[in-house]
Amino acid sequence: MPKMIFVNLPVKDLAASIRFYQAIGCEKNDQFSNESAASMVWSDTITFMLLTHAYFSTFSLKPIADAHKDTGMLIALSRDSRKDVDAIVEVAAAAGGKADIRERQDMGFMYGRTFEDPDGHVFEPMWMDMSAMTEPQGQPA
CATH class of the missing domain: 3.10.180.10 (2,3-Dihydroxybiphenyl 1,2-Dioxygenase, domain 1)
Structure with a gap:
């Protein structure tokens, strides 16, 4: 399994x-x-x-936390392209969620946006081109 x-x-x-x-x-x-x-x-x-x-x-x-006020976790979802990232965020907004609760992230090899579901849970759809990465990325501070 x-x-x-x-x-x-x-x-x-x-x-x-x-x-x-x-x-x-x-x-x-x-x-x-x-x-x-x-x-x-x-x-x-x-x-x-x-x-x-x-x-x-x-x-x-x-x-139960009120996810509209507090953040308990961020759920990242991989997507196949930048277009797919944009599409899921737009669909989420049209379906009762909230799009782009923070600025888009565009690092060239990686692109991401955010949305909330109707209960405030935060999702981060992202696309990454692993072949475009030239150097290992450091650990978060």
Whole structure:
């Protein structure tokens, strides 16, 4: 079995979130979805589990953060081209998200933008041309 990632996200409006994640390219897996959760498949190895606040609370003793006010994580999504980066950000905005919550990043060999889903979770679609990198990049400070 390949190593997989399941990102569990608390959402206020499950139906609206399902529509949003379908718009950005996820497919709903009905086998693992119900009135409290939706399994949204991004790729063969990455799935976003959208959980109502009540259901999410059964997995954590900590309060659910308001992602519109606080950042708990940034979710980077690889794309095949700059055009694909731009396209997913525009689709996200049209589907109820918020585009470009910070400036675009263009380093020549790497290009990225950001968007928020309706609950404020931050995504960073990015494209990178590994063949254009001429020197190893240093570690973050």
